Amino acid sequence: MVVDTYISDRAGLNNADFNRLSQFIYSQCGIKMPIAKKTMLEARLQKRLRTLRMTSFSEYCDYLFSDKGMEEELIQMIDLITTNKTDFFREPDHFDYLVRQVLPEWERKQHPGAAKRLLVWSAGCSTGEEPYTLSMVLSNYAEAHAGFSYNILATDISTRVLEKARTAVYEEEKVDPVPMALKKKYLLRSKDRENPMVRIVPELREKVYFRRLNFMDSDFGMREQAEIIFCRNVIIYFDRATQECLINKFCRVLVPGGYLFMGHSETLNGLNVPLSTVHPTVYRKL
Template structure:
């Protein structure tokens, strides 16, 4: 989830959202997802939801709010709502400096520690995985680092997102050239097969990743995620208010095993959000560590 409301829908200019309807829908979206929509985003919410009203043959935003609460199809529509209010723009090997720190320092230290303890059980959580580029990049890095040794490891990358639509795309594992725009050419050659105009991810990468829908505002769902040595949550918490940020970061802290690491987006910070993590500064990245 890298940018929210970055595009608008130019349909139904005659449909306008009142201040009251905006407040109701904003509060509903917040209660369901933790995503907070500021007052200055009102017209963007309006433009995004017009297509849903048209498809459902609803005449007002008030009717749509009622539909989301009481209609028998509300659960399916909630998934559609999540799709239209979030924009999932990402790519493989996004933010290379941070990934280099992950590979050369974070992952190396975790793997070395596991080897010393005679354990080869590695768990990584990608929270807000979008269409799969992030967790698959992590899986590729693991292949690159461990090579033939990977077969002897018990590795699972748990990848979650709010939108079922993006998860379906992720599970397929087919990507455009644009999704690979920041990926080294040799990596594309090793881990993808060209099919017409798309690139198919190889099965040995896909099998390391397990996808599932999760709502980061649901504490019970978060508690069910297997405890991890590493958590990635990049470009997600910027869409939450401070209370929601604190709740999610605390859930990551609880999930992480002692000595585990949290990686967030390069434009994000835990400043004034949490003091439980120890920040470690590297060239091009900050990694937040759970001491213990």
């Protein structure tokens, strides 16, 4: 009862603290936080105030911006404010184009007998549905194409979603979009029918490696060069200047002739980037 009173007496997020937080979130994550999102931000941060037993958002801001807060609270705050919406086989046309056009073309370019492994980067992988979808598609392709091999790098800024992704365990209803043939090959069902869960098979899990990565870092710290990057429904949260900067950083990781897959609601029109359109929301590095 004391806790309920403590929570109800807390003042809301005032404009001054909202501005401090929104400017900080933009500088750290590149995410736009206009005043229209004030209520959303307040609701998401309430959980941290309760956990930390703080009486106001001003107290929380003072803590967050302290040296101790930067060390202990920054990741917690980022985990709460980032949006993580994803599904298996989301925007399925992209996977059809990958199998029909991109993979055969990549194979044709490889020297006969040379051992070459395709690297696909799932940038903004959230809870893992996209990289595991890619692993299903690429593994299925490999069965019909001797010598084809791949790895998938999956990154996100949120440690919380990366922990979920690494487990590779999902509610059974989440895998409804997966074709039945692939379900039978690549998903393990739990024996507990009262709590129906599935897990990605080990041979697919071992093809995916996860890493925390902040798009705002000046250097992604990547030694790898990727042939294909999936970054879908991510840049919609950034302003145009940040979008252009980010796409150009992607291009530095992408091999010449490599492909960038964007979300169907996103566009690169007007951005100064070395890419040409080859398919709806699919781009190729010049």
